[in-house]
Amino acid sequence: MNDITLQLDRLERLFAESPFDLTQPELPAGPAIENVVKQLRSRSLRSTAPRIVVRLTAQKVTPELQASGAKALRIYCKQQANAHHETARGIRHGGWRALRLGLILLALASSLSALFDHFQPLPAVLNRLFSEGFLIVGWVVLWHPLETLLYDWIAPQRTARAYELLSRSELVLVGE
Numbered sequence: 097m098n099d100i101t102l103q104l105d106r107l108e109r110l111f112a113e114s115p116f117d118l119t120q121p122e123l124p125a126g127p128a129i130e131n132v133v134k135q136l137r138s139r140s141l142r143s144t145a146p147r148i149v150v151r152l153t154a155q156k157v158t159p160e161l162q163a164s165g166a167k168a169l170r171i172y173c174k175q176q177a178n179a180h181h182e183t184a185r186g187i188r189h190g191g192w193r194a195l196r197l198g199l200i201l202l203a204l205a206s207s208l209s210a211l212f213d214h215f216q217p218l219p220a221v222l223n224r225l226f227s228e229g230f231l232i233v234g235w236v237v238l239w240h241p242l243e244t245l246l247y248d249w250i251a252p253q254r255t256a257r258a259y260e261l262l263s264r265s266e267l268v269l270v271g272e
Contacts, residue, residue, distance in 0.1 A: 098146045100135060102128050105154040107165050107269065111172050129172065129262070136258040145264040157271035166267045173263035180256035184249040191244035198238040205234025 104110060109128050116125040132148065148169070155161070209230040216223045 098143065099149050100132055100146045101149045101151065102132070103151045103153065104128055105152070107150065107152060107155060107161060110150060110165070111168065129169075132262065133255060133258045136261060137254055143261075145261050145266070147266045147268060148262070149268045149270060151270045151272055153272050155271070157269045162267070162269050165269055169265065169267045170263050173259045173265075177256045177259035177263065180252045180259065183252040184256065187244060187249040187252065191241055191248065194241035194244060195238070198241045201237045202234040205230040205237070209234075 102110070111127050111129060113126055136146070150165075209227045212218075212223050212227040212230070218226065
């Protein structure tokens with residue numbers, strides 16, 4: 097079974113933002129679940145859900161704590177997955193909006209390029225410089241919208257899938 101083991105003083109550190117503690121440097125700063133998500137993002141997310149083993153050093157493990165911890169893990173991970181899916185949707189929506197604007201600017205740049213080619217209002221060298229310059233600018237304007245549509249949404253989507261996988265994980269609390 098693919099276990100992910102964490103050592104925490106209290107279960108709340110799994111979810112809560114916590115600063116780096118000089119007296120316990122082995123404990124992760126920030127929500128410990130974020131470190132688990134980072135590990136999962138580097139793996140294939142088509143695998144089975146890992147088992148999360150939390151070794152608690154300063155908190156007694158009870159059946160109630162086990163049950164509430166498992167429930168909290170499911171709810172927290174589903175909320176985070178939804179938030180990251182929404183972020184990915186927002187990025188794609190913004191990419192489509194930027195692409196529409198970029199295509200309008202490309203059409204404008206292409207029209208200006210054709211005007212300089214056809215009417216030649218300047219000396220030949222300058223006409224060619226402006227004509228080709230407008231075409232280059234028109235295509236460069238599309239760079240960011242295409243990058244957004246092709247790549248920028250992937251990271252939040254992958255994080256959402258990691259949280260979805262974690263929401264199906266078994267949580268095992270071990271007292272020490």
